[in-house]
Amino acid sequence: MKKYNWAILGCGHIANKFCSDLKLLSNANLYATSSRDLQKAIDYKNKYGFEVAYGSYTEMVNDPKVDAVYIATPHTFHREHAILCMNHKKAVLCEKAFAINKKEVEEMIACAKENSTFLMEAFWTKFQPSFIKAMEILKSGELGKLQIVRSDFAFNAPFIEERRLYNVNLGGGSLLDIGLYPVFAALTSLGKPDFIKTFAHFSTTGTEESISMLFQYAGGEMANLASSFSSYSPTQTEYWCEKGYMILNPRWYMPTKITIVKNGQEPLYFNSGHFEGTGYQYEAAHVMKCLDEEKIESEIMTWQNSLDLIETLDRIRRDAGIFFPEHDKTDDKLKFC
Ligand SMILES: NC(=O)c1ccc[n+]([C@@H]2O[C@H](COP(=O)([O-])OP(=O)(O)OC[C@H]3O[C@@H](n4cnc5c(N)ncnc54)[C@H](OP(=O)(O)O)[C@@H]3O)[C@@H](O)[C@H]2O)c1
Numbered sequence: 202m203k204k205y206n207w208a209i210l211g212c213g214h215i216a217n218k219f220c221s222d223l224k225l226l227s228n229a230n231l232y233a234t235s236s237r238d239l240q241k242a243i244d245y246k247n248k249y250g251f252e253v254a255y256g257s258y259t260e261m262v263n264d265p266k267v268d269a270v271y272i273a274t275p276h277t278f279h280r281e282h283a284i285l286c287m288n289h290k291k292a293v294l295c296e297k298a299f300a301i302n303k304k305e306v307e308e309m310i311a312c313a314k315e316n317s318t319f320l321m322e323a324f325w326t327k328f329q330p331s332f333i334k335a336m337e338i339l340k341s342g343e344l345g346k347l348q349i350v351r352s353d354f355a356f357n358a359p360f361i362e363e364r365r366l367y368n369v370n371l372g373g374g375s376l377l378d379i380g381l382y383p384v385f386a387a388l389t390s391l392g393k394p395d396f397i398k399t400f401a402h403f404s405t406t407g408t409e410e411s412i413s414m415l416f417q418y419a420g421g422e423m424a425n426l427a428s429s430f431s432s433y434s435p436t437q438t439e440y441w442c443e444k445g446y447m448i449l450n451p452r453w454y455m456p457t458k459i460t461i462v463k464n465g466q467e468p469l470y471f472n473s474g475h476f477e478g479t480g481y482q483y484e485a486a487h488v489m490k491c492l493d494e495e496k497i498e499s500e501i502m503t504w505q506n507s508l509d510l511i512e513t514l515d516r517i518r519r520d521a522g523i524f525f526p527e528h529d530k531t532d533d534k535l536k537f538c
Pocket of ligand 1: 210211212213214215216235236237238241273274275276278296297298323325365371377378
């Protein structure tokens with residue numbers, strides 16, 4: 202079995218969880234950490250048992266031993282950091298939101314093609330056993346036609362002006378951080394919507410704090426989605442079908458239980474059978490499988506999946522008036538927000 206040397210780009214909150222889960226994979230070698238701050242990179246290296254630490258991202262990508270990079274910086278830097286890695290022939294697993302807008306995602310994909318390097322959005326939910334099982338149940342038709350998706354993701358994130366979540370220059374707001382999960386739930390079951398209506402509430406720094414999104418499809422199907430940083434929510438996804446309904450129980454985006462209720466019958470439960478870690482190991486294992494097979498694109502989280510998601514997020518932002526001035530100014534379609 203080939204072992205891959207992983208590097209972490211950006212030693213922040215989520216990289217911690219990813220590193221813990223990466224340790225569960227026997228073909229993953231925790232090789233390098235990189236941070237804008239060398240001491241931070243060294244602390245991370247020691248905490249998780251990496252071999253080397255770099256005090257800049259550029260030094261790390263110049264290390265020929267690095268095979269794959271996990272990018273865990275704020276969304277506004279994903280394009281720049283992914284392109285930096287791919288231009289140095291590193292495989293890239295980049296956190297969601299993949300970038301700020303569709304134009305940036307297109308540039309990242311073009312760079313992957315030019316360099317023949319692997320690129321995937323780290324949409325870990327797509328690799329969870331419970332989510333995969335839920336998709337199988339929907340496709341099997343046992344619940345009849347899917348009519349309505351209801352999905353939410355909210356937690357109370359106290360307002361601190363400097364915080365990434367409330368910083369418009371770091372892509373702050375609930376939509377690109379957590380709201381994209383309910384959007385993903387709709388896209389993976391109903392596809393891209395024909396119509397979108399939104400309502401958003403903004404914080405004093407200009408970031409969107411809460412958003413409600415309604416999707417309508419030509420066939421009459423609908424999605425009722427919401428995210429927020431001002432309250433807690435069940436963080437649950439429901440699929441309402443002609444012959445019953447299915448719930449991806451809280452917290453639906455990670456390994457969880459599924460409840461299936463067919464009309465007039467007792468609920469059935471499915472447990473994901475997930476025992477170790479938080480659930481980030483599944484996407485990392487998939488990246489290495491793709492690299493074993495010399496693929497530059499995942500067949501599970503495809504580039505088209507990422508384009509569909511970011512295009513839908515752009516549409517939502519246009520409707521809700523969510524604008525990231527530094528980034529959107531180069532995109533004609535978003536300028537007018
Ligand atoms: N998949 C998931 O479950 C999940 C969960 C949470 C977040 N995320 C995503 O992961 C990304 C990072 O989120 P996070 O919560 O880990 O953020 P975070 O704790 O703020 O960490 C981001 C890291 O990015 C680096 N960075 C580079 N330039 C920066 C700048 N100008 N300002 C701030 N940080 C900068 C910093 O690392 P250095 O100082 O080491 O360079 C920082 O620690 C986001 O895109 C987010 O949506 C995903």
